Amino acid sequence: MTGWGRYPAVTGLEVQGEDIRRTTAGATLCRGLGRSYGDSSLIPADDSTSRRFAACTTRADRLLAFDETTGMLRAEAGLSLLEINRLFLRRGWFVPVSPGTQFVTLGGMVASDVHGKNHHIDGSFGEHVDQITLQTADGRVIVCSDQQEPELFRATIGGMGLTGHILEVQFPMRAIPSPWIFEESRRIDNLGDMVDGLKEAADRWPMTVGWVDTLARGRHLGRGILMKGRWATPDEAPAKPPPTKRRLRVPFQLPNFVLSKLSIKAFNTLYYWKHIRREKRGIAAPESFFYPLDALLDWNLIYGSRGFTQYQCVVPHTADNGPARRVLDLFRREGGCSFLCVIKDCGAEGKGMLSFLKPGMSIAVDFPIHPTRTPALVDKLNELVIAEGGRIYLTKDAFTRAEHFRAMELRLEAFNAVRQRWDPQGTLRSAQSVRMLGDTP
Amino acid sequence: MKVVVLGATKGMGRSLARLFAERGDQLFILGRDAEDIDRSARDLEIRGAPAPVGCAVCDLEDRHTFAPALEAAEKALGGLETVVVTAGRFATQEAMEEDPELAASVLTADFTGTVLFCEEARRRLLARGGGTLCAFSSVAGDRGRKPVVLYGAAKAGLSHYLEGIDHKFRAAGLKTVCIKPGFVKTGMTAGLKPPPFAGEPDQVARAVLRAIDRGRPVIYTPGIWRWVMLIIRNLPRAVMRRIGF
Ligand SMILES: Cc1cc2nc3c(=O)[nH]c(=O)nc-3n(C[C@H](O)[C@H](O)[C@H](O)COP(=O)(O)OP(=O)(O)OC[C@H]3O[C@@H](n4cnc5c(N)ncnc54)[C@H](O)[C@@H]3O)c2cc1C
Numbered sequence: 001m002t003g004w005g006r007y008p009a010v011t012g013l014e015v016q017g018e019d020i021r022r023t024t025a026g027a028t029l030c031r032g033l034g035r036s037y038g039d040s041s042l043i044p045a046d047d048s049t050s051r052r053f054a055a056c057t058t059r060a061d062r063l064l065a066f067d068e069t070t071g072m073l074r075a076e077a078g079l080s081l082l083e084i085n086r087l088f089l090r091r092g093w094f095v096p097v098s099p100g101t102q103f104v105t106l107g108g109m110v111a112s113d114v115h116g117k118n119h120h121i122d123g124s125f126g127e128h129v130d131q132i133t134l135q136t137a138d139g140r141v142i143v144c145s146d147q148q149e150p151e152l153f154r155a156t157i158g159g160m161g162l163t164g165h166i167l168e169v170q171f172p173m174r175a176i177p178s179p180w181i182f183e184e185s186r187r188i189d190n191l192g193d194m195v196d197g198l199k200e201a202a203d204r205w206p207m208t209v210g211w212v213d214t215l216a217r218g219r220h221l222g223r224g225i226l227m228k229g230r231w232a233t234p235d236e237a238p239a240k241p242p243p244t245k246r247r248l249r250v251p252f253q254l255p256n257f258v259l260s261k262l263s264i265k266a267f268n269t270l271y272y273w274k275h276i277r278r279e280k281r282g283i284a285a286p287e288s289f290f291y292p293l294d295a296l297l298d299w300n301l302i303y304g305s306r307g308f309t310q311y312q313c314v315v316p317h318t319a320d321n322g323p324a325r326r327v328l329d330l331f332r333r334e335g336g337c338s339f340l341c342v343i344k345d346c347g348a349e350g351k352g353m354l355s356f357l358k359p360g361m362s363i364a365v366d367f368p369i370h371p372t373r374t375p376a377l378v379d380k381l382n383e384l385v386i387a388e389g390g391r392i393y394l395t396k397d398a399f400t401r402a403e404h405f406r407a408m409e410l411r412l413e414a415f416n417a418v419r420q421r422w423d424p425q426g427t428l429r430s431a432q433s434v435r436m437l438g439d440t441p
Numbered sequence: 442m443k444v445v446v447l448g449a450t451k452g453m454g455r456s457l458a459r460l461f462a463e464r465g466d467q468l469f470i471l472g473r474d475a476e477d478i479d480r481s482a483r484d485l486e487i488r489g490a491p492a493p494v495g496c497a498v499c500d501l502e503d504r505h506t507f508a509p510a511l512e513a514a515e516k517a518l519g520g521l522e523t524v525v526v527t528a529g530r531f532a533t534q535e536a537m538e539e540d541p542e543l544a545a546s547v548l549t550a551d552f553t554g555t556v557l558f559c560e561e562a563r564r565r566l567l568a569r570g571g572g573t574l575c576a577f578s579s580v581a582g583d584r585g586r587k588p589v590v591l592y593g594a595a596k597a598g599l600s601h602y603l604e605g606i607d608h609k610f611r612a613a614g615l616k617t618v619c620i621k622p623g624f625v626k627t628g629m630t631a632g633l634k635p636p637p638f639a640g641e642p643d644q645v646a647r648a649v650l651r652a653i654d655r656g657r658p659v660i661y662t663p664g665i666w667r668w669v670m671l672i673i674r675n676l677p678r679a680v681m682r683r684i685g686f
């Protein structure tokens with residue numbers, strides 16, 4: 001078993017089945033489509049004497065109720081966003097919050113409390129979840145919501161599967177005026193302009209995000225492309241719904257040298273200058289707007305045998321953009337170079353007890369793993385993030401130390417208390433919770 | 442089309458029922474767990490099957506459930522055009538050799554139960570002037586093989602039966618469609634190591650839908666299994682005794 005970053009790898013049993021309650025009963029952890037990057041969806045390494053196993057939910061994907069007037073949808077936790085989009089976009093509905101890939105399950109969207117390009121107005125996915133049906137460690141099935149078992153509800157949103165197995169999720173879909181996006185993008189020269197651009201766009205655009213060239217330095221630090229979007233009105237949109245595009249697949253694991261500092265640099269420079277006109281606008285398909293990376297299946301194989309990780313943090317906002325600047329600067333100085341770097345201004349903190357985002361700037365960088373340099377780099381970044389009063393995103397992490405996490409996560413005690421109450425034996429755990437929350441291996 | 446599916450809760454049956462639903466066919470589903478088939482019925486409605494998708498309890502190991510279940514389906518749909526049985530059981534040869542109870546229940550479900558269910562469906566379809574009867578047999582029924590002696594025997598009997606009624610009743614308007622899946626990645630094969638040409642349930646379901654629409658008497662799916670089985674059917678006994686396949 002591995003996450004999307006293909007590091008670390010754990011040997012262990014994984015079971016699957018349509019009957020989600022039976023499949024997850026007695027499981028150590030649930031996993032969906034394995035799109036978390038590090039060890040969030042892995043069970044602790046097994047000594048083969050224990051009977052621990054991970055329950056994969058992807059076959060439990062039934063839609064259970066849909067109200068055409070309110071948009072309220074209830075479905076089993078293994079239902080993928082890909083399938084939701086396939087069925088609902090053409091009918092004029094979209095999820096209230098979407099991450100940057102549609103290869104995720106509803107269970108994973110709740111457990112990581114995912115965010116999207118609309119976080120500055122709509123918050124994360126958990127804010128919109130109406131009700132969760134959960135199987136707790138002792139096998140009880142509990143329905144929780146803001147009214148029923150609100151503590152368990154808040155701990156489960158963003159709780160990384162550690163409070164129970166999510167069986168069903170209920171949330172309202174949003175009516176959209178057309179299945180197309182109106183997009184505007186702008187080439188940006190430096191970090192100050194990027195942050196200003198995001199802030200300025202926040203009032204007028206429901207969806208915004210910035211891409212940053214991490215190799216640019218000095219006065220070009222933070223240069224990149226600012227993307228803004230909204231759903232197209234029926235008279236702007238083409239008459240037909242967007243076609244389903246054929247996806248290409250990376251056929252095998254590429255050799256490690258393919259993704260070198262040089263090729264990453266070339267890619268970033270190209271991407272920046274491809275946007276030769278300063279500003280572009282027009283109609284785009286939701287697939288290319290929300291999920292540009294999904295066009296290439298198995299793209300994680302590009303990183304070769306060493307695997308890769310993503311470091312995503314949120315740091316507070318200041319007038320001089322100091323915290324964000326220092327994170328980008330440290331990353332570059334320490335020799336980090338990222339194929340993709342995404343920056344986003346964030347809205348209010350969510351209700352989830354361990355939900356990642358809070359007001360500030362989120363920065364995400366991807367990089368291939370080096371056995372010694374990567375842990376050292378993550379340590380340095382974490383020390384800076386702690387000093388700045390920020391935190392990291394568990395679903396992307398593979399290297400953060402427990403003491404660093406404790407220092408940045410002041411809500412941990414409250415979360416642990418809920419876990420203690422619902423799972424006193426400590427049955428539910430992940431490789432990540434052993435590494436970072438002090439669970440027994 | 443008015444379609445009855447026995448087995449829509451899982452695997453290939455679930456995939457196939459969803460294809461019927463998405464093109465707007467009128468569905469009625471049968472299965473052994475009342476609450477579970479009800480959940481599947483809701484799923485099919487949201488995916489496009491005209492509501493309500495009705496359901497009734499039917500257990501392949503209890504033949505007394507067949508007539509009432511099909512009666513309920515016929516009534517709710519206002520007729521019958523296509524009846525599909527994807528339901529079936531599997532157990533490994535070793536498990537069935539050790540446990541005669543298990544062997545009895547797999548053999549009953551996959552042969553006696555399935556054949557008697559098809560008989561009930563056949564009578565009802567013919568009474569309405571014909572239609573399509575589709576049942577899932579297996580490549581395991583094509584040759585006696587070491588890993589699937591008992592399961593294969595039940596499926597061989599089922600394939601024979603389906604061929605026989607196709608010969609006998611096609612002229613009267615009843616099209617019989619025998620599906621022979623190769624290895625497909627479903628809950629049934631979860632514990633087994635997938636061979637090179639393992640199929641996905643959605644891919645198989647698309648091929649089955651085409652076969653039903655065209656009234657093809659037999660299909661192998663994924664298609665490559667037709668050639669694999671051609672070779673296996675022609676291997677000499679001396680070879681079959683020696684290999685593990
Ligand atoms: C290309 C790419 C882009 C991404 N973009 C974004 C983005 O923009 N915003 C964002 O927020 N995230 C983003 N992500 C991360 C992704 O959205 C999350 O990791 C998400 O949780 C993955 O869902 P999954 O179904 O694959 O879950 P997995 O990776 O399988 O599991 C993730 C976590 O959820 C838990 N879990 C899964 N199912 C259940 C269940 N039924 N019950 C209880 N716990 C469960 C697991 O235990 C694990 O802790 C991106 C990932 C990729 C690969």
Ligand SMILES: NC(=O)c1ccc[n+]([C@@H]2O[C@H](COP(=O)([O-])OP(=O)(O)OC[C@H]3O[C@@H](n4cnc5c(N)ncnc54)[C@H](OP(=O)(O)O)[C@@H]3O)[C@@H](O)[C@H]2O)c1
Nearest residue numbers: 448450451452453500501528529577579622624625627629
């Ligand atoms: N998978 C393969 O590789 C493969 C290969 C060759 C042939 N086949 C055949 O193809 C068919 C479908 O297989 P699959 O892999 O999709 O199977 P599956 O995922 O295991 O699903 C089996 C279905 O049959 C139902 N069922 C089992 N026993 C029943 C009974 N006694 N009464 C009523 N329903 C019963 C199950 O209902 P519940 O929800 O109640 O469990 C389920 O819907 C089977 O006939 C199988 O023998 C499969």
